Every structure is written in structure tokens, then in C-alpha cells.
Amino acid sequence: ADYETITTRKQGAVTLVTINRPDALNALNTTVLADLIEAFRDFDGDEGQRCAVLTGAGDKAFAAGADIKEMADKPAADFYAEDFFAGWTEHFTRATRKPWIAAVNGFALGGGCEVAMMADFIIASDRAKFGQPEIKLGVLPGMGGSQRLARAVGKAKAMDLCLTGRMMDAAEAESSGLVARVVEHDRLMDEAMSAAEAIARMAPLAAIANKEAVDAAFETTLDQGIRFERRLFQAIAATSDKAEGMKAFIEKRDPQWTGR
């Protein structure tokens, strides 16, 4: 498909999606949202694609936030009428069942940080900077930032970041649990693509089930979550790929997944 504000490339079983508005530090406007929704729908629906990577074009930014120029004169009633920002959470979390990684190459601020947190995990360049600076604009996060940040890094740092609007560098983001890995800037895309390729080599249904199970930890009690995990395990045990995976281990060979 042809997109106005993003580029996509399918490399083997990995879809690479790049937000491509480098002159605006990849600020997220309505067109970016529409383009990303279509790209992720295409990825999720394509049986040949197993994992996606989302990054930002250029050396400076993953995304420096929702597009301030688009929001500046927008009447409050329009935000409400359009349920502004609802599409992001719906599409990048619930509607995308397959795993995807955010490769954060620079600023991930406001909506940029929020979209990165919607990923299944974040791999960051050592030049990455994270923050929720909305307070400086007289507002607050609007795509789940206050909730996902608090769950990821705890109350102390979430409050610190939201109330002061300060940025956190990659090292602080890693030590506080926001990002899974930090790598040298020039190695970011190699690292993210190999992580995605590793996931893409797993049994596809098991990948979806693992993602669903971990996500449940943020939605439910420990007891309910453990029960949910056990039921998923029992369901996945019925797949041919479970039989193949265990047989291949015993026969000391690589498994041949069918995705069923």
C-alpha cells in the first residue's frame, strides 16, 4: 500500500514500519494514525508476517508527540465528539494480536512515548529520550501515558515525569523498567530486526498466546491471571505446533511450524 506519512517494508516474516515526518520530528497527526492503523491491520492479517518493528525516520526522533499544530486550535467539543486518541489504543493494543517491538531511535515524548509503551516491548538507542511533557502545554497525557508509565516504572518516576515534564535518558529508562534493551545508536535497527526475526521463528499461535498471557498481568488479579495462563496453556497444548515443537526437541532437530 502507499502511505503518506509512513513507510513499510516486509523483510521475510518481519514488517518494518517507519513513521516518516522527520521535519516535524515524526509528530503524530491524524494521517499518521490512519496510516499506522492500515499498516498494522495489514500486518496482523497477513499470515506470512509474524512480528513487526515500529521506528521513526531520521536520527532525532521516534515521535516527539501528538501533533501540537493540529491540536492547538481544535475545539474541546471536537476532541470529545471524535473520541480523540481512542483509535491509537484500540488498534495498537487490542486489535493487533501479533507481537511488535518499538525501536526508539531518539525522542519519544508525549504521544510518542505513549505509542512506544503500546508496543510489546521497547528496544532503545543510547540516544533515546522519553518523557510526558504534556503538562508544559497545559494538558496531560491522552493516549494512556499516565497509566502505562505508572505500570511500567511505578508511581515515583511516573509522577516525576508527568509533573515536571522532564525527559529520561535511555539508561534511566532501562534501569527503571521502561525499556527491555538499550543498544548503541548505530546498532538499533539490527538489534530490533534480529529480535523480531527471533520471535518470527517461534510457533505463531504460541507467540500470540505468550503476548496475551503477559498482557493479562496488567488487567487482572494474580489468581485470575494465573488461571487465565493455565487455560491458555491447556488450549495451546491442542495445537499441532505443540506436538511438533516437543517432538523436534526430542529428535534434536529444528521444528517445522505450520501455524496450527
Ligand code: HXC
Ligand atoms: C508538532 C512538532 C512537535 C510536535 C516538534 N515539532 N515536536 N510539531 N507537534 N509534537 C516540530 C517543531 O515545531 C519544528 O518544526 C520541528 O519539529 C523541529 O523541532 P524543534 O523544536 O525545532 O527541535 P529541537 O529544538 O531539537 O527540540 C526538540 C524537542 C522539541 C525538545 C523534541 O521539538 C519539543 O519539545 N517538542 C514538543 C514535545 C512535546 O511537547 N510533546 C508532547 C505533545 S502533546 P518547525 O516547522 O518549527 O521547523 C501529546 C499528547 C497530548 O503528545 C495529549 C493532549 C490531550
